[in-house]
Amino acid sequence: MGRTLWGYDWHGPSLLNIQYAIKALMNPTGIFKDYLKNSIPDSNKLFISGHSNGGQGAWYFISHYPDLILDSSLAEFNNDLYISNLVNIPILARVGANDNNVPPMHSRQMVRLVNEYSHNPLAINLSEVINQGHWFDNMIIF
Known part of the structure; x- marks a missing residue:
């Protein structure tokens, strides 16, 4: 479950894997504790x-989870229903x-919805790389 032809889909069990990985990085144990001692990530950043x-x-x-609380979502796949959670991010x-x-x-739709909800046309930004398709061959600086 959570696996598609393209890989994990970030929903259901896949989302739990991501959240457990973040939690594990915040509180490393065993050999990871020494390895990560100088680079433990800040969960607020x-x-x-x-x-x-x-x-x-x-x-x-x-x-869906700006506060990392699993029960904050009921509608799977409907990212636009949660626009208010993206304000000030x-x-x-x-x-x-x-x-x-x-x-x-x-x-474009997500950016427009967040900017409208924020009452700020520049709340979040979209960078469309001209003449590029789904995958870029190299890093394109703007």
Whole structure:
């Protein structure tokens, strides 16, 4: 469960795996305690990123669980219902302008909805990389 042709889908058991991994990094034990002693992440400063299905998962994760409470969501896959959770979270959505796998219109919609809800047209930003499709061959700086 949680596995698709493209990998884990960030919903159900897959989401629990992600949350357990974050929790484990915050409180390392055994050999990981010594290995991570100088680099234990701050749970208040998580950086969430994803590509393709992982990008959809990033939208899902930050919109449904900004407080990391599992019971805060009842409607699976409906990221737009949780727009209010994205207010005051710094977000840069990045897409290939010619992506024919995950059309840029999905990210445009999320950005527009958050900006409207925030009453701020610049609350979050969208970077569309011209002449790029679903996957970039190299890092493109803007």
